[in-house]
Amino acid sequence: MSVRLAPEEAWAVLEAAHTGILTTLRADGRPVALPVWFVVVDRTIGLSAPTATKKVVRVRHDPRASFLVESGERWAELEAVHLDGRIEIVDDERVADRIAGAIEEKYAAFQTPREAMPEATQQRYAGRTFLRFLPEGRILSWDNRRIDLVEER
Numbered sequence: 001m002s003v004r005l006a007p008e009e010a011w012a013v014l015e016a017a018h019t020g021i022l023t024t025l026r027a028d029g030r031p032v033a034l035p036v037w038f039v040v041v042d043r044t045i046g047l048s049a050p051t052a053t054k055k056v057v058r059v060r061h062d063p064r065a066s067f068l069v070e071s072g073e074r075w076a077e078l079e080a081v082h083l084d085g086r087i088e089i090v091d092d093e094r095v096a097d098r099i100a101g102a103i104e105e106k107y108a109a110f111q112t113p114r115e116a117m118p119e120a121t122q123q124r125y126a127g128r129t130f131l132r133f134l135p136e137g138r139i140l141s142w143d144n145r146r147i148d149l150v151e152e153r
Contacts, residue, residue, distance in 0.1 A: 002146070003142040003143055003144055003146050003147060004141055004142060005081065005139075005141035005142070005143055007139060009141075009143075010081045010139045010141045011040065011043060013069060013079060013081050013141070013143075014040050014045070014069055014081055015040045017069035017071070017081075018037075019035050019036065019037060019038075019069075020035070020036050020037075020038045020045065020047075020067055020068060020069045021033050021034070021035055021036070021067070021068040021069070021070075022034055022035075022036045022038075022045075022047070022055075022065060022066075022067055022087075022133070023065060023066045023067070023068075024055060024058040024059060024062070024064075024065050024087065025058060025061075025062045025064055025065075026058060027058075027061055027062075032054075032055075032058065034055065036049075037103060037106070037107050037110075038067075038103075038133075039099060039102035039103055039106055041095075041098060041099060041102060041132070043135070044132050044133060044134050044135070045067055045083070045132065045133035045135075046090075046098070046099035046102060046103070046130065046131070046132055046133075047099070047103070047130070047131050047132075047133070048099065048100065048103060048128045048129065048130045048131065049128070049129055049131060050124055050125050050126075050127065050128065050129075051127035051128060051129045052124060052127065056089070056129050056131075059087050059088075059089060059131060060089065063086040063087050063088060064085075064086055065084075065085060065086060065087040065133060066082065066083060066084050066085070067082070067083045067085070067133050067135075068080065068081070068082045068083075069081050072144070072145075075144060076144050076145065076147065076149060077144065077145060078142070078143075078144045079142065079143040079144065079145065080140075080141065080142055081139060081140070081141045082139070082140040082141070083133070083135040083139060083140075084135070084136060084137055084140075085133055085134045085135040085136040085137075086133075086134055086136065087131050087132065087133045087134070088131065088132050088134065089129060089130070089131060090129075090130040090131060090132050095130070095132070096130040099130050099132070100128075100130065
């Protein structure tokens with residue numbers, strides 16, 4: 001059996017993952033990989049970022065990006081899904097509201113209450129920009145748990 005996941009399996013892994021790694025590009029082309037909270041919406045990745053962050057600036061400058069989720073500690077447990085594509089700023093209010101609602105539902109139990117944050121942090125996170133990662137091309141995926149290991153004798 002192949003370690004590669006079928007597209008439906010890969011999307012199920014993405015939906016179940018807690019944190020993803022979004023890689024965007026600086027103006028000089030160097031990649032920046034950052035952990036993000038996200039949701040799957042219609043086989044795209046929805047996320048948000050504070051409007052004043054460099055992540056939003058990078059997306060405006062160059063929409064090329066990649067997205068990764070992974071799990072497993074031992075080699076025989078490793079599972080991952082990697083997507084290449086582009087990321088866009090969501091201008092459609094209905095799509096933004098859908099992403100916002102899904103993020104709130106998925107991460108409500110993990111969020112820090114605004115009043116517990118320092119004032120400067122509250123201000124930085126006040127304005128949100130919603131983003132949508134659009135996969136392009138083949139999904140790169142693997143699940144090493146599918147490998148039949150030879151038992152030690």
